[in-house]
Amino acid sequence: MHVVYPAVLAALLFSIGVYGVLARRNTILVLMSVELMLNAVNLNLVAFDVWLRDRLHGGQVLTLFVIVIAAAELGVGLAIVLAVFRNRQTVEIDRLHDLAEPDDPGGEGPATGDAPPSDPPAGGPSPDGPMARPQGAVPARDGAP
Numbered sequence: 788m789h790v791v792y793p794a795v796l797a798a799l800l801f802s803i804g805v806y807g808v809l810a811r812r813n814t815i816l817v818l819m820s821v822e823l824m825l826n827a828v829n830l831n832l833v834a835f836d837v838w839l840r841d842r843l844h845g846g847q848v849l850t851l852f853v854i855v856i857a858a859a860e861l862g863v864g865l866a867i868v869l870a871v872f873r874n875r876q877t878v879e880i881d882r883l884h885d886l887a888e889p890d891d892p893g894g895e896g897p898a899t900g901d902a903p904p905s906d907p908p909a910g911g912p913s914p915d916g917p918m919a920r921p922q923g924a925v926p927a928r929d930g931a932p
Contacts, residue, residue: 793834800827814871814878818864825857 800823807820829850836846872878 790834790838793830797827797830797834800824800830812879812881814868814880817880818861818868822857822861825853829853 804820804822804824804827807823808817811817811820832846832850832853836844836850839846868878871883875883877883
């Protein structure tokens with residue numbers, strides 16, 4: 788068998804995977820497309836290993852490593868997708884814009900929240916200073932620690 792047939796099939800699989808990554812909006816489908824791309828690479832590794840008649844079968848060994856890494860990547864990716872779904876109730880990529888960093892034209896760092904800058908953050912230092920007694924705390928007696 789010629790090496791052209793598996794190479795064309797791998798190119799076709801890789802192209803379908805690239806299309807899936809670029810065009811899909813669902814995170815699960817994007818992960819499946821990445822796996823399709825990795826399988827296309829595996830097909831190329833095995834085909835060229837057989838074609839070159841490598842005695843050490845380096846392409847096949849590398850394919851096993853790629854499969855292991857792909858399984859780990861898929862496990863971590865699905866865990867992240869489940870965590871995002873629990874918090875946002877969606878796995879569509881376009882609706883997850885809250886995870887992006889806000890635009891900062893002033894260069895002062897990321898925004899800290901919706902509170903105006905004049906209000907102190909909740910649980911932060913009081914207006915009396917950082918060493919002021921918290922509200923509702925009982926003052927210490929003389930001689931007591």
